[in-house]
Amino acid sequence: MAKILILGATSAIAEQLARLYAQADNEMLLVARNSKALDEVCRDLEVRGTGKVSSRSHDFNAIEKAQEFIKQCYEILGSIDIVLFAFGTLPDQTRSNQDTTLMHKEILLNYNAIVVLLNELGMKFEKQQSGTIAVLGSVAGDRGRQSNYIYGSAKGGLSIFMQGLRNRLARHDVQVLTIKPGFVDTPMTKSFKKGPLWVGPDKIAQDIKRAIDKRKDVLYTPWYWWWIMLVIRSIPERIFKKLKL
Amino acid sequence: MKTSFYTSWGNRGAVPHFATIPANMTQAHVIFEYDSSIVYGQGRSYGDVCLNTNGGLIDSRYLDRLLEYHEGARLITCQSGVVLKNLITFLETKKMFIPVSPGTANVTVGGMVANDVHGKNHHRVGSFGNHIQSLTLLKGDGSIEECSENINNELFRATIGGLGLTGMILTVTLKLKSVENNCIAIKSFKTKNIEHILALFDETDDEYEYTVAWLDMYSSPQKGIFNCGNHANGDIDCAAPVKSKTVPVNAPNWLLNGVSSKLFNKLYYSKASLFEREVTSYQSFFYPLDGVEFWNRLYGRRGFYQYQFVVPYGSFLTVYMDILKFIKKFNQPSYLAVLKKFGDIKSIGMLSFPRAGYTLAMDFPDKGRATLKMFEAFDKLVMDAGGAVYPAKDARMNRNVFLQSFPAVTEFIKHKDERFCSDFWRRVNIDG
Ligand SMILES: Cc1cc2nc3c(=O)[nH]c(=O)nc-3n(C[C@H](O)[C@H](O)[C@H](O)COP(=O)(O)OP(=O)(O)OC[C@H]3O[C@@H](n4cnc5c(N)ncnc54)[C@H](O)[C@@H]3O)c2cc1C
Ligand SMILES: NC(=O)c1ccc[n+]([C@@H]2O[C@H](COP(=O)([O-])OP(=O)(O)OC[C@H]3O[C@@H](n4cnc5c(N)ncnc54)[C@H](OP(=O)(O)O)[C@@H]3O)[C@@H](O)[C@H]2O)c1
Numbered sequence: 001m002a003k004i005l006i007l008g009a010t011s012a013i014a015e016q017l018a019r020l021y022a023q024a025d026n027e028m029l030l031v032a033r034n035s036k037a038l039d040e041v042c043r044d045l046e047v048r049g050t051g052k053v054s055s056r057s058h059d060f061n062a063i064e065k066a067q068e069f070i071k072q073c074y075e076i077l078g079s080i081d082i083v084l085f086a087f088g089t090l091p092d093q094t095r096s097n098q099d100t101t102l103m104h105k106e107i108l109l110n111y112n113a114i115v116v117l118l119n120e121l122g123m124k125f126e127k128q129q130s131g132t133i134a135v136l137g138s139v140a141g142d143r144g145r146q147s148n149y150i151y152g153s154a155k156g157g158l159s160i161f162m163q164g165l166r167n168r169l170a171r172h173d174v175q176v177l178t179i180k181p182g183f184v185d186t187p188m189t190k191s192f193k194k195g196p197l198w199v200g201p202d203k204i205a206q207d208i209k210r211a212i213d214k215r216k217d218v219l220y221t222p223w224y225w226w227w228i229m230l231v232i233r234s235i236p237e238r239i240f241k242k243l244k245l
Numbered sequence: 246m247k248t249s250f251y252t253s254w255g256n257r258g259a260v261p262h263f264a265t266i267p268a269n270m271t272q273a274h275v276i277f278e279y280d281s282s283i284v285y286g287q288g289r290s291y292g293d294v295c296l297n298t299n300g301g302l303i304d305s306r307y308l309d310r311l312l313e314y315h316e317g318a319r320l321i322t323c324q325s326g327v328v329l330k331n332l333i334t335f336l337e338t339k340k341m342f343i344p345v346s347p348g349t350a351n352v353t354v355g356g357m358v359a360n361d362v363h364g365k366n367h368h369r370v371g372s373f374g375n376h377i378q379s380l381t382l383l384k385g386d387g388s389i390e391e392c393s394e395n396i397n398n399e400l401f402r403a404t405i406g407g408l409g410l411t412g413m414i415l416t417v418t419l420k421l422k423s424v425e426n427n428c429i430a431i432k433s434f435k436t437k438n439i440e441h442i443l444a445l446f447d448e449t450d451d452e453y454e455y456t457v458a459w460l461d462m463y464s465s466p467q468k469g470i471f472n473c474g475n476h477a478n479g480d481i482d483c484a485a486p487v488k489s490k491t492v493p494v495n496a497p498n499w500l501l502n503g504v505s506s507k508l509f510n511k512l513y514y515s516k517a518s519l520f521e522r523e524v525t526s527y528q529s530f531f532y533p534l535d536g537v538e539f540w541n542r543l544y545g546r547r548g549f550y551q552y553q554f555v556v557p558y559g560s561f562l563t564v565y566m567d568i569l570k571f572i573k574k575f576n577q578p579s580y581l582a583v584l585k586k587f588g589d590i591k592s593i594g595m596l597s598f599p600r601a602g603y604t605l606a607m608d609f610p611d612k613g614r615a616t617l618k619m620f621e622a623f624d625k626l627v628m629d630a631g632g633a634v635y636p637a638k639d640a641r642m643n644r645n646v647f648l649q650s651f652p653a654v655t656e657f658i659k660h661k662d663e664r665f666c667s668d669f670w671r672r673v674n675i676d677g
Contacts, residue, residue, distance in 0.1 A: 037268065048311060049338075187266065190266050
């Protein structure tokens with residue numbers, strides 16, 4: 001039996017993960033900003049057999065409401081065993097280079113909005129001495145590239161925040177899982193041309209579930225991204241800076 | 246807007262589309278930005294019913310949610326992009342099964358409606374369309390129509406088997422059948438010739454719900470394997486094989502040739518006894534080809550065709566013999582051939598393919614003009630016998646063949662949505 005909180009539950013990856021947890025003895029609270037879309041997700045999970053599904057619409061741009069928001073989640077669920085952070089946007093790098101207001105907005109959602117919630121949850125999980133905090137980072141956070149460094153820096157920062165949180169909560173038996181997917185075919189990447197390295201969100205979800213079960217710290221998914229990023233990270237900066245990436 | 250490339254199962258080249266991939270049903274409402282659109286399910290049609298070159302394409306892959314399940318009434322309502330294999334996995338837990346299943350589980354519910362697909366049990370239960378309680382259709386003007394036997398009956402009958410041309414199917418409510426387990430009790434026979442197969446169809450009709458025959462078109466007379474099955478009784482479990490292999494890229498054109506496919510057919514026949522187990526999984530009985538994902542790529546870059554037709558019982562043998570003559574004359578043997586017997590339950594769709602008679606499906610590699618010439622010769626035989634060619638498998642039939650196969654097209658046109666079109670529809674040129 002688990003109580004599961006999913007933030008950004010209309011994300012394709014999150015939805016697939018929720019399906020893997022759709023069992024009679026699990027209870028879920030799904031949060032997303034588009035309530036009609038969220039309703040479709042909830043109905044599906046109910047049919048698939050999730051014990052109890054509640055939903056809430058919330059715009060995570062409202063950073064100032066973080067504290068109150070987490071409080072309300074606890075009011076609905078009572079306690080939380082697993083929380084997944086899946087909301088996010090993929091900023092248009094070229095547009096952001098020209099528009100600082102836009103860039104700021106993207107950073108606020110993809111970094112600030114997440115870490116304030118993590119901070120609130122950190123206190124609760126520390127007391128609770130159990131559970132899993134899982135956050136969708138990205139391989140893009142492993143190294144800055146001209147084509148995607150706004151998103152990359154938010155994900156990279158997030159990854160460092162998670163390291164610290166993990167370090168802090170490790171002795172309280174809390175799993176802090178950073179998920180680093182590679183290329184995933186979801187609405188977020190619909191304008192990309194797909195190649196052989198791409199996988200569906202269902203594959204990512206299976207890997208996440210296994211990583212949660214095994215209480216892993218960092219997950220590269222699919223597995224080959226661990227090797228790809230090892231290579232990418234090891235290129236000396238004086239060479240890397242000249243590459244068109 | 247960028248173009249995306251989509252292809253169909255015949256794998257004869259990907260063509261550009263302006264694709265939208267709605268993440269939910271609300272997003273599906275704002276999709277009609279193009280002069281024409283077609284919905285793309287899993288692209289398991291062999292030809293061009295799911296393509297709309299340089300036009301709009303609506304990819305239904307994210308509309309894959311189950312919306313309602315009524316155990317007592319044996320009904321499920323789901324979105325049109327739900328893939329059959331996922332639906333079956335869910336239904337297994339409820340001891341339910343779908344009433345009609347095609348030869349692959351990698352198809353969407355919407356695609357099964359739009360082609361009014363048939364299974365190995367047509368003689369018992371008719372086609373997929375005979376089991377639809379209701380559906381909702383998003384029209385090109387943005388309105389949503391609920392359709393069933395009693396509401397919007399004509400639009401209902403136009404949409405079932407309607408090749409995606411009446412609008413976008415959003416949801417489908419499907420009648421289910423209850424089963425005791427996930428096993429099929431099977432029996433297979435090795436057959437000596439076509440007469441032997443036809444006799445077996447007649448003999449097994451009453452005893453078996455599912456019957457199908459595979460033919461080795463290299464042998465003469467054509468040897469074959471006749472499979473029949475029923476849902477098994479009792480508390481048993483036939484979990485499906487764990488993982489399928491996949492063909493990642495197109496094979497070189499020479500890989501599948503006369504020699505290798507001849508060998509395959511021979512091997513299949515001689516190994517057939519191995520399949521003579523008592524009970525087997527859905528996967529190995531209904532979807533044997535799904536074991537190798539994207540096997541269509543084995544045909545290489547040029548791709549392949551399937552020719553599937555139906556003719557009345559009485560004319561089948563003559564048509565079949567004549568087809569063999571043409572295959573010989575054009576020297577293009579079929580790499581894979583499957584024969585089924587349709588019963589006389591009437592399909593409800595205006596453009597539904599299933600009707601009383603025998604239906605033969607044959608795969609041929611694309612050898613250019615010669616292949617097309619041979620198909621034209623087949624067409625003539627099938628038309629003279631008062632039969633039909635199946636659009637889901639077709640990439641080349643002409644206007645006359647389509648009109649003769651589907652005389653109710655005159656009624657259908659009234660319900661075709663003007664914002665929807667496909668390469669198929671342009672090809673058979675009914676509008677113009
Ligand atoms: C190995 C194999 C075995 C097969 N065996 C059989 C068989 O035994 N019997 C049989 O009948 N067929 C069989 N088929 C054909 C297959 O079942 C049909 O072509 C089916 O329609 C494919 O479904 P799809 O989801 O891939 O649809 P697509 O091929 O993508 O589309 C098919 C048609 O459905 C329309 N469509 C799809 N979704 C929607 C929607 N939401 N709203 C409106 N229109 C929609 C498309 O526009 C198109 O006209 C087989 C195919 C293969 C590859
Ligand atoms: N797809 C990839 O290749 C990939 C790779 C690495 C990491 N990731 C990460 O995986 C996570 C999930 O992404 P996905 O691929 O599943 O994409 P997705 O389906 O587009 O999901 C993103 C979700 O975030 C929600 N969202 C965006 N802004 C929001 C806000 N202000 N308030 C509330 N919700 C908001 C979106 O809701 P709306 O629909 O309402 O906008 C959407 O449901 C993201 O963090 C992403 O960065 C994805």
